[in-house]
Amino acid sequence: MPTENAFDLISPNTVLANAMLRTVDMVRPRIEATHPDRVALCVGAQINGAPHLGTALVQTAAFLLAKAVKRTFNVDAIVRFGALDNAPYDIRLDPETHHAYQQTYFHALGAAKIGELIETYYRAFFDSLADATGVDYETETYTAQQADPIFRHEFLATLGHFNSIRWPLAPSHGQVHLRFPCPQCGWAEKRAERTRLAVVGSGGAEFSAVCTDHGDYKVAITPDSTAYLDLATLYRNLVKERVAARDHITLCVMIKGGDWAFGCQLIDEAFAHLPGSPAPPRVFTPMVLTDTGAKLSKSLIREGKVAPPPGAKPWMLDTTMWEGTIDSLVDAMVWLVGRMMSDPKHFYRSYTTQELDRLMTTRPRSAPTIRAREMNLYRRYFDLVAEGRKTIEVRVRYPNLRTLAPGDHIRFVCGRDECLTRVTRVAVYNSFEQMIDTEGPANVNPDSPRDQQLASIRRIYGPEKEALGVLAIEIERAGS
Ligand SMILES: [Zn+2]
Structure with missing residues (x-):
C-alpha cells in the first residue's frame, strides 16, 4: 500500500500513548x-x-x-x-575447578x-x-x-x-558476582565462587579470593583504596x-x-x-530486532549461530561500514531517531532491521544545510546577542568544543527564538577572571558589572568545570 510519505511511521496505541504527548x-x-x-x-x-x-x-x-x-x-x-x-x-577455565576466570x-x-x-x-x-x-x-x-x-x-x-x-541482584541463587582482580595478574573468578566477604566495618571491607596462578589473596576496599572493584x-x-x-x-x-x-x-x-x-x-x-523478534545480536551472527536478518545492512552490524562520512551517518541517525521521537507511540516500541532499512532507504535527502552548533541562552543573554550588544559568549572547554574555530556557526536558542551567529575568534583562558579582564566585561554582558558576572558564571560552572579551560567565543550575527 504505497502512501505519499513512505517514511511515515505507523505505530499502534500502547499503555503510554494516551498518557503522554511528547x-x-x-x-x-x-x-x-x-x-x-x-x-x-x-x-x-x-x-x-x-x-x-x-x-x-x-x-x-x-x-x-x-x-x-x-x-x-x-x-x-x-x-x-x-x-x-x-x-x-x-575468559579461561581453571584446570582443576573448571571455574571461569576473566580479564x-x-x-x-x-x-x-x-x-x-x-x-x-x-x-x-x-x-x-x-x-x-x-x-x-x-x-x-x-x-x-x-x-x-x-x-x-x-x-x-x-x-x-x-x-x-x-x-x-542474583534472583536465581543469591550469589552476587563481586570480582576483585588478582593484584598480581589482573584475572578474577568470573562467578566469584570462592570470593568471600571477610570483614565489613564502618570505613571499609575486606574480601578474600583465589587466583589460579597466585593462590589465596585478600583485597581491602575503602573509599580511598586503589584495589579494582569489578561489579x-x-x-x-x-x-x-x-x-x-x-x-x-x-x-x-x-x-x-x-x-x-x-x-x-x-x-x-x-x-x-x-x-x-x-x-x-x-x-x-527502541530496540533493534531481527525477524524472529529477538534483539539483534552481533556476536550470534559473528559466531555463525544465526544468519543476518532481512534488511540488516553491513553498517547496522558495524557502523564503521557506513558508506559515507561520519557527519552523514550522524545526519541519518538524527533523522531516524528524530522521527521516532516525534510521537511517544513511535519511540516507546521496537523496530526490526527490515523496517529500519526501509526507513533509512526512503528517507528524504535534503541538500546539506549549514551545520551550526546549538547553544541555549537565558532570555536576558539571548536578547543581548540578538541585538548585537553581547559579542563574547563564555563556555568551559568541553571535549566537543575543542575544535571550535573561526568560521563555525553557532545557533543560539531561547524557547522558540533562534539567532544564527558566526564565530570570529576563539580564545582559551585558565580562569574566568583572566577571561573577563582580558576580554572586557562589557563585551560579555554590557548590562552587568564585572563581579556580578563572575558570580553568575561560577554558579553555572563549578571549579572542576573551570579547570577544563575557559573559552571566550567572539561572535557576529550571520544571515537568518
Ligand atoms: Zn593472579
Whole structure:
C-alpha cells in the first residue's frame, strides 16, 4: 500500500500513548518535582569493538533527548558517556575447578589503549552528534568511576544490606558476582565462587579470593583504596544509580536500550531495600530486532549461530561500514531517531532491521544545510546577542568544543527564538577572571558589572568545570 510519505511511521496505541504527548515527557515528573540546575543524560556502552546500530541509536537518542530537555524545560542539559572498559576481554577455565576466570578490557589493554579505543570508535561520532544537536558531552570510563571515593563509599554502604539486595541482584541463587582482580595478574573468578566477604566495618571491607596462578589473596576496599572493584552488571547499575540519585544539583537521567526494562525491575527491587532517594528517571530507547523478534545480536551472527536478518545492512552490524562520512551517518541517525521521537507511540516500541532499512532507504535527502552548533541562552543573554550588544559568549572547554574555530556557526536558542551567529575568534583562558579582564566585561554582558558576572558564571560552572579551560567565543550575527 504505497502512501505519499513512505517514511511515515505507523505505530499502534500502547499503555503510554494516551498518557503522554511528547517523548521527553518521561523526564518531566522529576524535573517538576526537583527543579534541577541542569540535567545529565547518562548513556553507557561496552568498549569491546565497533559499535552496531543499537549502540548508535541509544547514543543518538541521548543527544536528541538532551536537546529536547533544553528546549522544553529551559534548563541546561549535557550527555555523560560511560565507557564500560570492564567488559570481558578474555575468559579461561581453571584446570582443576573448571571455574571461569576473566580479564577485563582495562586489565588486558591498559588505560592508554582504552583511550585509543574510545577515540577510534566513539570520539568522531560524539563530536559530530554534539555539533548536530548543540549538546555538550563528557566521557568517563568504568575504571575511573569505580576509583571515585563516592562510588566506593556507595558500594560499601550497600554491604550493610547485602542479605536483602543479593536476591534481586542474583534472583536465581543469591550469589552476587563481586570480582576483585588478582593484584598480581589482573584475572578474577568470573562467578566469584570462592570470593568471600571477610570483614565489613564502618570505613571499609575486606574480601578474600583465589587466583589460579597466585593462590589465596585478600583485597581491602575503602573509599580511598586503589584495589579494582569489578561489579556484575546489575550491581554496577545499582551503585551507579545510587550515586546519581544523591546529586541534587544535576538531575541524572539514565538512557538505556529497551532490553534494560526487564533488568531495571530487579534494580528497583534492590533500591526498595536501601534507605534514601528513589532511583533516577530512566528512558528506554527502541530496540533493534531481527525477524524472529529477538534483539539483534552481533556476536550470534559473528559466531555463525544465526544468519543476518532481512534488511540488516553491513553498517547496522558495524557502523564503521557506513558508506559515507561520519557527519552523514550522524545526519541519518538524527533523522531516524528524530522521527521516532516525534510521537511517544513511535519511540516507546521496537523496530526490526527490515523496517529500519526501509526507513533509512526512503528517507528524504535534503541538500546539506549549514551545520551550526546549538547553544541555549537565558532570555536576558539571548536578547543581548540578538541585538548585537553581547559579542563574547563564555563556555568551559568541553571535549566537543575543542575544535571550535573561526568560521563555525553557532545557533543560539531561547524557547522558540533562534539567532544564527558566526564565530570570529576563539580564545582559551585558565580562569574566568583572566577571561573577563582580558576580554572586557562589557563585551560579555554590557548590562552587568564585572563581579556580578563572575558570580553568575561560577554558579553555572563549578571549579572542576573551570579547570577544563575557559573559552571566550567572539561572535557576529550571520544571515537568518
Ligand atoms: Zn593472579
